[in-house]
Amino acid sequence: MIEFYLDGGSGVSPYLQLVQQVRHALRLGLLREGDQLPTVKEVVAQLAINANTVLKAYRELEHEGLVAARPGVGTFVTATLTDASLAAHGPLRLDLRRWLAKARRAGLDDESIEALFMSTFRTTAQEDIA
Amino acid sequence: MTAVLRAQALGRRYGRRWALRECTLDIPAGHVVGLVGPNGAGKTTLLKLAGGQLTPTAGDITVLGGRPAGGPAQLAKVGFVAQDTPVYAGLSVAEHLRLGEQLNPRWDAATARERIARLGLDPAQRAGRLSGGQRAQLALTLGLAKRPELLILDEPVSSLDPLARREFLQHLMEATAERRFSVVLSSHLVHDLERVCDFLVVLVDSRVRVTGEVDDLLATHHRLTGPRRDPDRLPAGQHVISARHTDRQSTYVIRTDDPIHDPAWTVSRLSLEDLVLAYMDQRTAERRVALEVQR
The missing domain is CATH 3.30.70 (Alpha-Beta Plaits)
Known part of the structure; x- marks a missing residue:
């Protein structure tokens, strides 16, 4: 069982935060097939949020084929996200470390690095859509 | 589904001052509605018109398809927790529950007792000696045990400390997950309602500025x-x-x-x-x- 939390300052809507936390837990192997998610009532009572927020998050996860609701019982994980891409994390991290070292040598501070990364990330993401 | 609250050019005047004017609203059932606006914007006036404690100076209002306070059936359908969650200081917690049972035809005595036990309140304690948070929880218990189709709460958390505020909203949200009913609650702080409401009405200077489902907005x-x-x-x-x-x-x-x-x-x-x-x-x-x- 996982426990949800909400980050008020993130700007991400609460329902999306719940979706992301489930996906994240699936990627890290914290949630596996057959595991039960907290019931809507449990999440609502714990976080003091609107029940529709939780329902919407669970519906979205269902739509993505990651969980399935068993009426009267609860919501269960039906898929896994720890796929082949997990193996690629190591080498990619290594590349990223090298790039970060290069950026520091070029005199960029943490904020400049983050700004450069995010603006490049956004531009390529937009190019991919276009 | 019937609208939980429908207002058409609704207005209320005190002497020469309009506390609420040209208020047109159509709120569908099944929502937790946040009524937000600065102090003096007309929030309490709107809620009292919905509860039937006030009558309109202009326009119309229907609540759950009926006239506010229009008869015993209408009164049984609507729960109202007034500002600062008032209780009878001289009565004990248990006496509050007995009073609720005698006054309300659909009273859920078992749930009310269970909630009081879970909150750790002593049934023999006089309400006047409860903390602000406990008093708010007692008022909420009464409002919920009435089994209303619509529960109206006027600034229920503004006088509570952060922990009591969170506990209050946790209990309220848990109740809405257990049994579907509509809620309208007001606050002058959006932040208090940000997570709990899925429908918003913003009232400024006695007028509705914006209204709609939070996700759409x-x-x-x-x-x-x-x-x-x-x-x-x-x-x-x-x-x-x-x-x-x-x-x-x-x-x-x-x-x-x-x-x-x-x-x-x-x-x-x-x-x-x-x-x-x-x-x-x-x-x-x-x-x-x-x-x-x-x-």
Whole structure:
């Protein structure tokens, strides 16, 4: 069982935060097939949020084929996200470390690095859509 | 589904002052509705009109399809927790529950007792000696045990400390997950309601400024930042809610159903709090524009 939390300052809507936390837990192997998610009532009572927020998050996860609701019982994980891409994390991290070292040598501070990364990330993401 | 609250050009005047005017609302059932606005905006007046403690000076209001306080059946359907969650100081917790049982035909005595036990309240304790948080929880217990189809709460958490506030909202939300009913609650702080409400009504200066499902509102409002530009040069579908300018930069909060393609703008999401503040800021923005025109 996982426990949800909400980050008020993130700007991400609460329902999306719940979706992301489930996906994240699936990627890290914290949630596996057959595991039960907290019931809507449990999440609502714990976080003091609107029940529709939780329902919407669970519906979205269902739509993505990651969980399935068993009426009267609860919501269960039906898929896994720890796929082949997990193996690629190591080498990619290594590349990223090298790039970060290069950026520091070029005199960029943490904020400049983050700004450069995010603006490049956004531009390529937009190019991919276009 | 019947609307939980429908108002048509609703108004209420105290002497010469309008506390609420031209209020037109259509709130569908099954929501937790946040009624937000500064102090003195007319929130309590609207809630009292819905509860039937006040009668309209102008317009109409129906609640769950009936006239507020229009008869025993209507009274049984609507629960009302007034500002500062008042209780009878001289009565004990158990006496409050007995009173509720005698006054309400649909009273759920078992749930009420169970809630009091879970809260750790002593049934023999006089209500006047409870803490603010405990008193609010007692008032909430009474409101819930009545099994209303609509529960109205006027500023239920504003006088509570952060922990009691959270506990109160946890219990209220848990109750809505257990048994579906509609809730309307007011606050002068959006932040208190941000997570709990899925429908919003913003009231400023006795008028409704914006209303709608929270998700829709968040999806259609954006903040645009970019090189200075006059509002009349924005596309027709973009309605300006608030605008700020420096000599070089413009920041707009706009409402639009269309995607924003203009590459000159940096587009960002608004939190519910920013959105409400933009509407509250409207009056000052209008004044500022007028000044600039004069110059």
